[in-house]
Amino acid sequence: MIHTIKIECLEQFQNLKKGDLVAVEWKRDMYFGNKQKRFGTYEIVENKERTNEIILQVKNNVYFNYNMFLNPEIGISNLKSIVLLRTLG
Numbered sequence: 001m002i003h004t005i006k007i008e009c010l011e012q013f014q015n016l017k018k019g020d021l022v023a024v025e026w027k028r029d030m031y032f033g034n035k036q037k038r039f040g041t042y043e044i045v046e047n048k049e050r051t052n053e054i055i056l057q058v059k060n061n062v063y064f065n066y067n068m069f070l071n072p073e074i075g076i077s078n079l080k081s082i083v084l085l086r087t088l089g
């Protein structure tokens with residue numbers, strides 16, 4: 001069974017770690033090669049707390065700044081929503 005946790009606050013973003021599996025909805029389509037995607041699942045590569053960035057994929061430079069997501073007045077984030085996926089067993 002899969003358990004989902006919607007990530008909505010600073011503490012939840014700071015608790016994300018390398019290897020966590022997340023489902024992401026983007027505000028605009030993202031391009032991966034010649035394919036457009038609005039949704040995706042990713043295994044977190046790194047949580048850079050110093051710069052408030054979650055690195056989702058190095059090859060295609062997929063990341064987001066969670067400070068901009070939480071505080072839209074300081075910048076625009078392409079992240080629309082994020083959910084942590086966990087298996088129960």
